[in-house]
Amino acid sequence: MRGPMSAATEVRGSDAVKAALIEAASEILAEVGPRALSIRSVADRAGVNHGQIHHYFGGKRGLLRAATSRLANDHWNAARQRDGDDLVPPVLSLIEDTRYWRATCQAVMDGDMDLARIEIDENISVPRHALRAMQQRDGVADDDLSYKARFAAIAALQLGWVAFEDFMMLVADVPEQQRESLRAEVKRLVEQIGERLP
Numbered sequence: 001m002r003g004p005m006s007a008a009t010e011v012r013g014s015d016a017v018k019a020a021l022i023e024a025a026s027e028i029l030a031e032v033g034p035r036a037l038s039i040r041s042v043a044d045r046a047g048v049n050h051g052q053i054h055h056y057f058g059g060k061r062g063l064l065r066a067a068t069s070r071l072a073n074d075h076w077n078a079a080r081q082r083d084g085d086d087l088v089p090p091v092l093s094l095i096e097d098t099r100y101w102r103a104t105c106q107a108v109m110d111g112d113m114d115l116a117r118i119e120i121d122e123n124i125s126v127p128r129h130a131l132r133a134m135q136q137r138d139g140v141a142d143d144d145l146s147y148k149a150r151f152a153a154i155a156a157l158q159l160g161w162v163a164f165e166d167f168m169m170l171v172a173d174v175p176e177q178q179r180e181s182l183r184a185e186v187k188r189l190v191e192q193i194g195e196r197l198p
Contacts, residue, residue, distance in 0.1 A: 039063070068118045135147065
């Protein structure tokens with residue numbers, strides 16, 4: 001986590017200012033969520049005057065949308081780079097995109113579904129594309145609610161594991177030296193559940 005930039009390192013130029021604000025907002029969004037994020041904290045972290053947020057984004061809401069879109073695009077691109085043409089990401093690979101899933105969880109917990117759904121609206125939702133690819137692979141109709149329920153349960157299990165892994169290790173009383181083995185076992189169980197999806 002970075003602190004505010006000094007006047008000597010102040011960001012200059014419209015593209016640099018916008019990029020710094022989006023980067024700072026992305027970080028803070030993942031840390032505290034949309035409700036607790038303040039434009040002053042974003043401006044301080046970005047090293048710019050808070051009036052720039054209104055100038056470039058029309059206010060907090062516009063900046064939140066830009067930051068969420070950036071996080072979703074980064075996640076989409078990372079997943080595509082990691083997984084190639086396979087639209088179904090490997091089990092538990094979400095852990096590799098920490099800021100994305102933290103920001104998404106924060107938005108959902110704050111009840112801000114308009115932010116959470118940006119990836120769907122922009123057609124860059126990794127889980128939505130995975131669902132469509134799996135439906136096509138398995139020859140399942142788009143309106144098969146039972147299939148969607150199983151998919152949602154598996155996705156929730158993976159998101160829950162990513163969000164609560166450290167806590168689950170404590171709850172399950174897993175010593176540090178056995179954590180990798182437990183992680184591998186969880187991955188195997190999720191894959192096994194996924195194989196039974198159709």
